[in-house]
Amino acid sequence: MFKLAKSMNENQSVFSPIKVGNTIYKNRIILAPQKPRNCAISRTFIHEEMEFWRKFAQGGAACLTIGATPVNPLPDGKGRDGNIPVHDDSCLVPLSRFADMTHMYGCKASIELCAYDKPGSSKEQLVEIVPDAVTVDEIRAYVKNFADAAERCVIAGMDAIVIHGAHGHFPAAFFSKAMNKRTDEFGADTLENRARVADMILDAIRERVGRKIVVEWRLSINDMYPGSPTFDEIVWFVRHIQDRVDIVHVSRGLHRLPSHERFLFTPIYTPRGINLKDAAALKEQVSVLVCAVGGITIELAEEYISTGKLDFVAMARELYADPDLPRKAKAGRKDEIRPCVRCNACINNTHVHRMPAYCAVNVNNNREVLFDTFPKPAHSRHVAVVGGGPAGMEAARTAAMRGHKVTLFEKSDALGGMLKYASVPWFKKDIKDYLDWAVRMTQRDPNITVKLNSEANAELLKAEGFDTVIVANGGTPIMPGFLQGKANVAW
Numbered sequence: 001m002f003k004l005a006k007s008m009n010e011n012q013s014v015f016s017p018i019k020v021g022n023t024i025y026k027n028r029i030i031l032a033p034q035k036p037r038n039c040a041i042s043r044t045f046i047h048e049e050m051e052f053w054r055k056f057a058q059g060g061a062a063c064l065t066i067g068a069t070p071v072n073p074l075p076d077g078k079g080r081d082g083n084i085p086v087h088d089d090s091c092l093v094p095l096s097r098f099a100d101m102t103h104m105y106g107c108k109a110s111i112e113l114c115a116y117d118k119p120g121s122s123k124e125q126l127v128e129i130v131p132d133a134v135t136v137d138e139i140r141a142y143v144k145n146f147a148d149a150a151e152r153c154v155i156a157g158m159d160a161i162v163i164h165g166a167h168g169h170f171p172a173a174f175f176s177k178a179m180n181k182r183t184d185e186f187g188a189d190t191l192e193n194r195a196r197v198a199d200m201i202l203d204a205i206r207e208r209v210g211r212k213i214v215v216e217w218r219l220s221i222n223d224m225y226p227g228s229p230t231f232d233e234i235v236w237f238v239r240h241i242q243d244r245v246d247i248v249h250v251s252r253g254l255h256r257l258p259s260h261e262r263f264l265f266t267p268i269y270t271p272r273g274i275n276l277k278d279a280a281a282l283k284e285q286v287s288v289l290v291c292a293v294g295g296i297t298i299e300l301a302e303e304y305i306s307t308g309k310l311d312f313v314a315m316a317r318e319l320y321a322d323p324d325l326p327r328k329a330k331a332g333r334k335d336e337i338r339p340c341v342r343c344n345a346c347i348n349n350t351h352v353h354r355m356p357a358y359c360a361v362n363v364n365n366n367r368e369v370l371f372d373t374f375p376k377p378a379h380s381r382h383v384a385v386v387g388g389g390p391a392g393m394e395a396a397r398t399a400a401m402r403g404h405k406v407t408l409f410e411k412s413d414a415l416g417g418m419l420k421y422a423s424v425p426w427f428k429k430d431i432k433d434y435l436d437w438a439v440r441m442t443q444r445d446p447n448i449t450v451k452l453n454s455e456a457n458a459e460l461l462k463a464e465g466f467d468t469v470i471v472a473n474g475g476t477p478i479m480p481g482f483l484q485g486k487a488n489v490a491w
């Protein structure tokens with residue numbers, strides 16, 4: 001039986017290079033498609049955007065994928081805010097800068113291409129473009145948009161494109177009998193007709209750019225919706241397109257259904273690696289390289305890559321939480337990887353609040369330039385941190401990282417504060433992993449002295465001559481008045 005290696009190093013399968021199309025990926029970890037909304041992705045690819053992406057390239061991922069980018073312009077010919085305008089040549093500067101940067105780190109540059117519906121489309125619709133609502137001429141126009149965008153990607157020096165055929169996007173909607181009610185040659189009566197849009201996109205791209213670029217196809221292995229394509233139909237589909245694509249990338253669900261967040265961005269309450277088994281089952285039946293996404297840790301990645309069940313893993317949030325994940329694992333420093341707690345604060349920020357994708361455990365994510373340009377301290381100070389919960393530990397590590405000498409006072413006999421209690425239920429294992437990481441990294445920092453069972457007070461802090469005191473003693477739980485004194489309320 002396969003035994004999972006306890007420690008990792010450069011010899012793990014996940015770090016082995018692999019030929020993809022006409023190029024070589026240096027390892028098996030792809031930064032999954034995402035758009036951080038750190039600012040409107042601009043025509044010039046400004047410094048802030050560059051630094052957001054650079055840390056992933058520096059961190060050792062094999063390929064970085066810019067998220068869903070519409071190939072079709074708005075009806076007035078303009079692009080959509082926050083997207084690289086792949087529908088016209090003004091995308092060439094940002095794309096080439098992105099590609100140049102990734103190549104400096106031996107990393108591949110990729111972008112996910114999709115077609116968006118016209119503005120004002122119904123909020124109720126479950127798919128991006130409703131098959132019945134488009135004419136054949138409109139389908140042909142979208143297909144041409146894909147080929148035009150692919151050609152621009154080649155000119156700009158991009159290594160790969162991902163066709164968004166997952167989550168109810170354009171080709172996926174046509175392949176789904178639940179969404180496609182047409183009766184013409186694009187209709188749902190035969191598999192060939194359902195796959196016709198995908199065929200047209202791939203044929204147009206390959207005709208235009210040949211094999212000059214890696215083509216990855218993202219699909220939902222299951223739409224998790226009544227009437228979705230079955231597993232066997234997905235196998236048929238992948239066999240049907242596999243000569244024209246280099247990687248098939250397995251995700252799940254429909255992105256317009258809010259309840260599907262739990263499939264697209266699996267939260268803490270759900271098992272990790274939601275798509276691994278299905279992707280491995282798919283790989284057994286097809287000849288193309290297969291990648292899976294969805295809550296995949298480095299251990300799961302190694303398990304599936306080393307046993308040949310998968311060729312790639314894609315990670316988004318794991319790399320938000322720690323962009324150095326590949327580099328640390330490769331160097332045998334797996335225990336330093338800051339785990340993602342799958343709280344989905346990042347998604348909530350981008351998709352609900354239209355804010356940058358800030359991360360709950362990695363304050364640096366999307367603030368790279370802010371912090372990098374913040375002046376270094378002129379002198380090392382003696383800093384006291386009062387309270388050893390998550391905030392106190394973070395403050396202590398940050399101060400130590402900036403060159404200060406830190407003493408951390410914790411009045412109980414263990415670090416962790418409220419996280420000690422929050423991480424008890426079995427379904428909060430991600431929190432436990434984060435807590436263990438935070439305690440480990442705090443305790444091993446040579447610039448931090450941890451004093452447990454030590455209650456700090458003003459006299460003590462004055463007597464020890466600290467330059468700065470950070471109070472991080474947390475909050476006190478309150479019981480709302482209307483619950484107080486009730487016999488059946490536990491607090």
Ligand SMILES: Cc1cc2nc3c(=O)[nH]c(=O)nc-3n(C[C@H](O)[C@H](O)[C@H](O)COP(=O)(O)O)c2cc1C
Nearest residue numbers: 032033034035067068264293294295315316317357
């Ligand atoms: C902030 C954010 C934005 C995302 N945007 C996209 C996107 O534009 N296109 C897409 O196909 N997936 C997008 N995703 C989904 C990821 O590609 C990935 O499938 C998902 O996060 C699950 O992988 P993970 O558990 O490694 O995060 C996004 C994810 C995040 C966190």
Ligand code: SF4
Nearest residue numbers: 340343344346359360
């Ligand atoms: S915000 Fe939460 S879910 Fe998103 S990357 Fe950070 S820890 Fe993970």
